[in-house]
Amino acid sequence: MPSVPAYYEALGGGRFRSTGHTPGPWSPTDQHGGPPSALLAGALEAEGRRKDMMVARVTCEILGPIKVDDLELSVRVTRPGRRVERVEGELVQAGRPVLAASAWRIARTDLATEPTEVPPPVPDRHDLEREEGYLGSVEWRPLAGTFGAPGPCQVWTRLRGQVVEGEEPTPLQRVMAVADSGNGVSQVFPLETTWFINPELTVHLHREAVGAWILLDASTVAARGGVGLATSALSDLTGSLGRGAQSLLIAPR
Numbered sequence: 413m414p415s416v417p418a419y420y421e422a423l424g425g426g427r428f429r430s431t432g433h434t435p436g437p438w439s440p441t442d443q444h445g446g447p448p449s450a451l452l453a454g455a456l457e458a459e460g461r462r463k464d465m466m467v468a469r470v471t472c473e474i475l476g477p478i479k480v481d482d483l484e485l486s487v488r489v490t491r492p493g494r495r496v497e498r499v500e501g502e503l504v505q506a507g508r509p510v511l512a513a514s515a516w517r518i519a520r521t522d523l524a525t526e527p528t529e530v531p532p533p534v535p536d537r538h539d540l541e542r543e544e545g546y547l548g549s550v551e552w553r554p555l556a557g558t559f560g561a562p563g564p565c566q567v568w569t570r571l572r573g574q575v576v577e578g579e580e581p582t583p584l585q586r587v588m589a590v591a592d593s594g595n596g597v598s599q600v601f602p603l604e605t606t607w608f609i610n611p612e613l614t615v616h617l618h619r620e621a622v623g624a625w626i627l628l629d630a631s632t633v634a635a636r637g638g639v640g641l642a643t644s645a646l647s648d649l650t651g652s653l654g655r656g657a658q659s660l661l662i663a664p665r
Contacts, residue, residue, distance in 0.1 A: 415572050415573050416433055416548065416549050416572045416573040417431055417433060417573055417577070418431060418433070418573050418574040418575060418576055418577035418578075418579075419431055419433055419434050419447040419450070419451065419549070419573070419574070419575050419576070419589075420434075420447070420451055420483075420575065420576050420577065421576075421577045422576055422577065422578075422579075423482070426484055426485045426486060427482060427483070427484050427485075428451065428482065428483045428484075428485065428576070429482050430443060430447075430479075430480045430481055430482065430483065431480075432480070432544075432545070433447075433545060433546060433548065433549040433573065434447045434448075434480055434545070434546060435480055435544075435545040435546060436545065436546050436547075437545075437546075437547065437596070437603060438607075438609065439477075440480075440545070441479055441480055442477045442478060442479060442480070443478040443479070443480055443546075444545070444546035444547075444592065444593075445472070445474055445478075445592035445610065445613060446546060446588070446589045446590060446591070446592040446593060447546065447549075447575065447589060448472075448478050448483070448503055448510075448511050449470075449472045449511070449513070449588045449589070449591075449592055449613055450575045450581070450585040450586075450588040450589035451483070451485065451503070451575055451576065451585075452472065452485065452487075452501050452502075452503055452511055452513045453467070453470050453472075453513065453515065453584050453585060453588040454575060454576070454581075454582055454584065454585045455485055455487045455501055456470065456487055456499045456500075456501050456513060456514075456515040457499075457515065457517070457582065457584050458487075459487040459488065459489060459499050459501070460489050460492075460499075462517070464519055464520055465497070465517040465518060465519050465520065466517065466518065466520055466617070466619075466620055467515050467516070467517050467584055467617065468516050468517065468518040468616065468617055468618070469515065469516045469614070469615065469616050469617070470513060470514075470515045470584070470588065470613075470614070470615050471513060471514055471515075471612065471613070471614045471615075472511060472512075472513045472588075472592075472612060472613045472614075473511065473512045473513065473611070473612050474510070474511055474610065474611050474612060474613075475508075475509050475510050475511060475512060476508065476510050477510070478503070478505065478510045478511060479505060479506075481505060481506070482505070483503045483504070483505055483510075484503070484504040484505070485501065485502075485503055485504075486501060486502060486504070487499060487500070487501035488500055488501070490514075494519070495518065495519040496516065496517070496518055496519070497516075497517050498514060498515070498516055498517075499514065499515045499517065500512070500513070500514045500515075501513050501514075528647075528651035528652040529651065529652075530649070530650060530651055531555075531627050531647045531649070531651070532555055533649075534553050534568045534625055534649075535553050535554070535555060535568070536553075537553060537554070548572075549571065549572055549573055550569050550570065550571060550572060550589075550590060550593075551568075551569065551570040551571075551572060552567055552568075552569060552597075553567065553568040553569075554566065554567045554568075555567065555568065555627075557597075557598070559597055560599075560603070561599075562599055562600050562601065562602070563598065563600075564598050564629075564630065564631040564632075565597040565598050565628070565630055565631075566627065566628070566629045566630075567597050567627070567628050567630075568625050568626070568627050569590040569593070569625070569626050569627070569628060570624045570625050570626070571586055571589055571590075571624065575589065583620040583621035583622070584617075584620070584621075586621055586624065586626055587615060587617070587621050587626055587646060587653065587654075588613075588615060590626050590628060591613060591615050591626075591628070591644060591646065591656040592610070592613050592656075592658070593628065593630075594628055594630040594632075594642040594643065594644035594656055594657075594658055595608055595610055595630075595632055595640070595642035595658050595660055597628055597630050598630035598631050598632045598642060598644075599632060600632045600633075600634050600640070601634075601662065604665070605664065605665055606662065606663070606664060606665060607661060607662065607663045607664070607665055608632070608634075608640055608642075608660050608661070608662045609660065609661045610642065610658035610659060610660050610661075611659060611661065612658065612659055613656065613657075613658050614656065614657050614658075615646070615654060615655070615656045615657075616654045616655050616656075617646075617653055617654035618652075618653070618654050619653060619654075620653075621648045621653055622648050622649070622650050623648055623649055623650075625648060625649055626646060626647070626648060626653075627645075627646065627647040627648065628644045628645075628646065628656075629644060629645040629646075629647070630642060630643070630644040630645075631643060632660070634660070634662050639659060639660060639661065639662065640659070640660030640661070640662040641657065641658070641659060641660065642657070642658040642660055643655065643656065643657050643658075644656040644657075
């Protein structure tokens with residue numbers, strides 16, 4: 413598939429212009445959670461970057477609709493440490509915080525368990541052959557289940573462009589850009605009649621991704637009288653990476 417332009421253009425001074433590849437399925441004027449999560453996560457790992465550490469957990473709090481408009485980004489190390497440190501950041505739009513995030517960075521180690529099972533290869537068939545918005549910015553290749561139909565789904569994903577124009581996405585950004593889609597690929601109600609919106613996304617990683625392909629093995633549960641929970645086992649072509657989770661507001665549209 414051909415590449416697409418980046419999600420954001422850097423304007424300097426921590427400011428970014430959102431492009432037409434950021435809108436999600438809920439509204440053409442609102443961004444999908446993946447692009448801003450990837451943008452902010454990249455800044456969290458870059459702030460005071462240390463090669464002896466990796467990001468082990470990222471939590472993104474979506475504080476309101478994120479419009480397809482300019483964003484201001486800020487990050488800071490809030491808990492420095494020799495082996496463990498915490499970084500926080502936020503995206504602000506028109507003076508209003510729209511996304512807050514925190515990350516734990518943990519010192520790397522040479523200790524390891526046995527390698528995990530390698531997932532099935534990327535299939536030839538595609539889903540969602542479209543160009544508009546966020547959905548067109550990702551290659552979707554399902555292994556099991558059907559994108560857009562109720563039920564669990566396993567789908568290989570690959571970004572077709574960059575997060576920030578002129579910058580190669582980091583392994584963390586590749587994961588964060590698609591981890592926010594767990595609720596979408598494993599929906600339990602039709603998109604046309606039901607909201608299933610996540611106010612947060614938490615991703616735990618035990619290693620960095622290798623290569624461009626990220627596998628989401630996603631499922632959603634929604635108990636009567638409760639709220640929804642979408643979880644995704646995350647892998648690359650060499651094995652398991654970690655897990656993502658999203659709390660969901662589920663309501664009639």
